[in-house]
Amino acid sequence: MKWTSILAIYALFWVMSAFVLLPFGVKTHDELGVEKVPGQADSAPANFRPGRLVLRAFVLAAVLTALYVLNFIYGWIGVEDVDFLSALRG
Template structure:
């Protein structure tokens, strides 16, 4: 597989993983029992911990992309699915 294709696959896997990781540990104002400031959304997270989630997403995406590329290049799997 070419490097550009690998980067494109990683980019798609990263965004899918990021969307899956975003709600982990998120607590809204309503759930935390904190007073909602006028003009703010009551469902907005108090502390989104974005840096931690970006790092977790990056690590998971490297693993998922590696597994995906391994599965696509594995001849044993090709033989199994093409019976």
């Protein structure tokens, strides 16, 4: 596998990881007991830390990319392993 392919797969995993991790650890103003700004949505985060999100997404994407590349090299899970419709075809 070329390094550019690995980089592209890492970027996809990073974006996916960032969106998955986005709601974790975020609390609203009501949960923290902080005063809201007039006109602010009730669900707006009070403690959003993008640096922490980027770091967590970096680590998770690195682990997922490593597992993907290792699976590509050693072939632990192949197409035949996830073909659940073959039993229906007979």
